[in-house]
Amino acid sequence: MTDPLDSLFSRVLGARIFADRERMRPDYVPDDLPHREGQILKLAEILAPSLKGSRPSNIFIYGVPGTGKTAVTKYVLKKLEAEGRKIGVDLGLAYINCKHDDTNYRVLADLCEAAGERIPFTGLSTSEVFRRFVRLVDASGKMIFAVLDEVDALVKKTGDKALYDLTRINQRLERTRISIVGITNDLKFMEYLDPRVRSSLGEEELVFPPYGASELEDILSRRAAVAFNEDTLDAGVIKLCAALAAKEHGDARRALDLLRISGEIAERNGDPRVTEEHVRMAQREIERDRVVEVVRTMPLHSRILILSLHLLSGKGGKGGSTGELYDLYSSISKNMGLEPLTQRRVSDLINELDMLGIANAKVVSKGRYGRTKVVSLSISTKNLKEALQDDPRVGVLIRR
């Protein structure tokens, strides 16, 4: 597998950590997916009738990020297609990432392409594309699989009309069928849907539970065996990566990223082996990048809020209540000559920070003394400072 030149270069450059870096990339789909055998089987079972020419049920797949939803789906469809080719059944596969293609038009255009016709990327009305698609599919007699990855993005942006149309397509088709596989991270997603769409889309459901620490460890070591050179990983490295990622909701992508970046750091430093120290550095680097990225795109008031939070928890305490936080926030705002936002609004901003993993917010009832939300920062001070640094107005206040 290893290109002779690759190994030559790495010997010359002394960078011998990775054997095949490609296999550590987040979008790489491996040939074996450990601990997802059940899901693979179930999905295959549901989709298999297509090989006999009957329409498989529509499926809905749930699971938090990094639980292998996309990988399993791609894997099963690939196998299915191969099997179909063997026995002479032509299947049309459309893998659509709705985060990327987030308009009805583009989704339909992709589907047409899967059915074998290119559609101009603009110029036709959406309903015209829809009609063409129906005609096309009916004429070709192909069974079409529409995989809608991250459907929640599509629905949030354009509503569930597109999904509704798709589920109804079968009624307009005479010779063939279309089967929909919806994938989402959002566990409550179904509630947003029209009941009619819900019932026809959710004929079958498949849940991907988060990986546990030992499962992550297994996944990592299998991947490391092919991606890293032998004997370049210290004993505890994989275990540590797995443990850190398990804390982050069992996200396998996070675990793999962690391991890859650890390797890259070791390589940059010219170290022969990846150590636990490298993993910790990688962890910090990932967090820093995320925080800086998030904070940079945040509006001024949210930054002031973060700053207030920082000052509040800086004074020894473990965060503070909404009231304390709001008081501090509004006095800072006034000092800067800004009209503070309402408490109501700030309450939403706090929830937002919580969602983004920058703060922890927890409702606590203190009985007689009210009911509040205790908020604390969940990122390191160092990263925070770096993230706020480049803001001319807030940055000044944090150097202290």
Add this chain to the structure above:
DNA sequence: CGTCCACAGGAATGACGGGCGG
């Protein structure tokens, strides 16, 4: 066991900006 604190968080509404169809 009821009260009552200190907010949470829903609903209605308005201001603003940006995209899209005609």
Add this chain to the structure above:
DNA sequence: CCGCCCGTCATTCCTGTGGACG
């Protein structure tokens, strides 16, 4: 190109509530 519509941010007003205190 324009107007319309829609989404986002923000405010106002409001009802709801866990549980220590009395």
